[in-house]
Amino acid sequence: MSVALRLYEQLTEAPDERTKARLIAEAFEQLEERYPQLKDVATQSQVRETELRLQKEIKEVEARLAMEIKEVEARLVTEINKLAVEIKSVDASLRLEIRSVEVKIAETRADLIRWVVAVGILQTTLLTGVLLKIAHLI
Template sequence: MSSVIALYEALASAPDDKTRAKVIAEAFERLEERYPHLPDLATQGHVRESELRLQKEIELVRADLKADIEQVRAELRETELRIRKEIEQVRAELKADIEQVRADLRETELRLKKDIEQLRGEIKTDIEQLRGELKTDIERVKTDLLKWIVPLILAQIAATAALVKLL
C-alpha cells in the first residue's frame, strides 16, 4: 500500500504534465517488473471464450468418437458375419469329407467282404481237392497194404501149418 501512496505523492508534487506522465510510466514499469506475467493473464472473457471453444472441440471429438465407434462396430459385425460364413463353409466341407470317408470305408468293407468270400471259396475248393487227393492216396495205400498183407498172412498160415506138421 505504501507504493500507492508514494505514487500519489509523486503525482501531486509533479510540476507539469510531462513529469506526471513520466511518474505514471515509471509506476507501470515497476508494476511490470514486479508482475512480469501480468500481460499474459487471461481475463474472464478470454477464459469464457476458451471454455466455449474447448466445449465445441469436445463435442467435435465426441461426434468423431461416436462415428469411429459405429464404424468399428460395423466392421466388427461384418467380420463376425464373414467368420460365421467361413465356419459354416468349413463345417460343410468337413461334413462332405466325412461322408466321403464313410462311403470309402463302406466301399472298402464291401470289397474286403467280397475278397474274403472269394478266398473262402478258393480255400473250400482247395480243401475239397486235397480231401479227394487224400482219399485217393488212402485207397491206394490200402490197396498196396492188402497186396502185401494177404500174401504174408497166407505165408504165415503155410509156415504155421508146416510147423504143426513137423511137430
Template sequence: MTSSVALYEALTNASDERSRARLIAEAFERLEERYPQLPDLATQAHVRESELRLQREIEQVRVDLTHEIEQVRVDLTREIEQVRADLTREIEQVRADLTRDIENLRSDLTSDNEKIRADLKNDIEKLRADLTRDIEQLRTEVERVKFELLKWLLPVMVGQVIAIAALVKLL
C-alpha cells in the first residue's frame, strides 16, 4: 500500500506530463520486477476471449461432426441398399439354379425310372419264358417217366397175373 501512496504523491507533485509519464513507467517497471510472472497472467478479457474462441471451435466441431455423421449415415444407407439389392439378386439366382437343378433331377429320375421299369419288364418276360419252358420240359419228362413206368409195369403186372393164375391152377 505504501508504494501506491508514494506513487500518488509523486504524481500529484510532478510538474509536467512528461515527468508523470516517467513516474508511471518506473512504477510499471518496479511492478514487473517484483512480479516477473505478471505478463504471463491472463486477464479477465483474455479468459473471456479464449472462452469465446473455444466455444466457436466447439460449435464448429459440433457442426462438422453432425455433417460427418449425416454423411456416414447416408453412405451406410446407400451401402445397405446395395447389399440388399445384391443379396436379392443372388437369392434369385440361387433359386433359379436350384429350380433348374431340381427339374434336371426330376427328368433324370423319370428317365431312370422308365429305364428300370423297362428292364424289369424284360427280365420278367424272360423269367416267364424260362419258367414256361422249364414247366413244359418237366411235363414232358413226367409224361416220359409215366410212359416208361407203364412200359415196365404193364409186363410186370401181366407177369404177376399169369403167375397168380398159374398158382391158382396149381392149387
C-alpha cells in the first residue's frame, strides 16, 4: 500500500480534527526524513531570481572587463609610442656613430695610403742611392 493511500485511510478513520492534524504533521515529518534535501530545494521563482541576479552580475563583470581592457589598450598604445620615439632616438644616434666611424675609416685609409706612398718613395730613393753607389764603385 502506498504512503498516500495509507495517509488517506488514517485521515478518514481519524475521530477528530486534532488527530487528523497530528497525522498530517507526522506524514510531513516522515517525508522530510525520507527526503532531507527537500528542505534545500528552491522554488521556480527563487531559481529565476538567482538567474536574473547572476545575469546582472555577469553584465557588470563584462562591463568592468571591457573598461579594464580599454585601459590596458590605452597604456599599451602609450608605451608603444614611447618605445617608437626611443627607437627613433637610438636609430639616429647609431646613424651618427656609424657616420663617425666611416669618417675615421676614411681618414685612416688616407693616412695609410700616404704612408705607403712615402715608404715607396723612400724605398725607391734608397735603392737608387744604393745602386748608384754600387755603380760608382765599379
